[in-house]
Amino acid sequence: MSRRQTLKLLAGFKRFKEKYFSGVDSLYANSLSSGQSPKTLVIACSDSRVDPSLMASAGPGDLFVVRNVANLVPPCESAHNGLHGVSAAIEFAVKSLKVENIVILGHRQCGGIRALVEGVEDKESFIGPWVRIAKRAREKVLQENIHSDGETLCKLCEKEAIKVSLENLMTFPFVAEAVENRGLQLIGVYFDLENGSLSEYDDTTGEFKTLIEDAL
Ligand SMILES: [Zn+2]
16 A cells, blocks of 8 residues: 555544544444444445445444445355354354345446356356356346346346345245245345436335436
């Protein structure tokens, strides 16, 4: 990291500390230094333009966040094979923190979904196998939109992959149990960063409906 970048980060941390650590209203002194109790787990993309805490104007302690390439949830697999960072975070959020909502936050211009749609040639790439978690989204979109251009396919796939992640969440027994027994909500949200609109997946219609109208 360049010295200039480091200084920028330090200046940012100084402002953060003034806001959350100082005075009688210090969030950390009053509550967060002794534990966290976020109500929502957000699974978002690593994309620098899609920061869930910034987007929700959330403060420290508000959101439990997992970020990865293309905001994907893998299906539940044996804990004894491979390493499962996303699954571990979901387990902790649901079983220990007992979050009330899980939000899958997808977005326009997702590079991970583009890699899924276009394919990854490098056989050593970690990205190819990872994004194929949503391969059934790709297959469905390609089948149903055979004459569409690449950009449209990406856009459709960004939304379809959110549905795959919602379905995969239910393959975790502790998620299915929490949905059934304590009303855990599974929510799919799509952020169109080209026009500032936010929409939510409606499983009764299978469509995304606008929550916040286009801002531009
Ligand atoms: Zn993305």
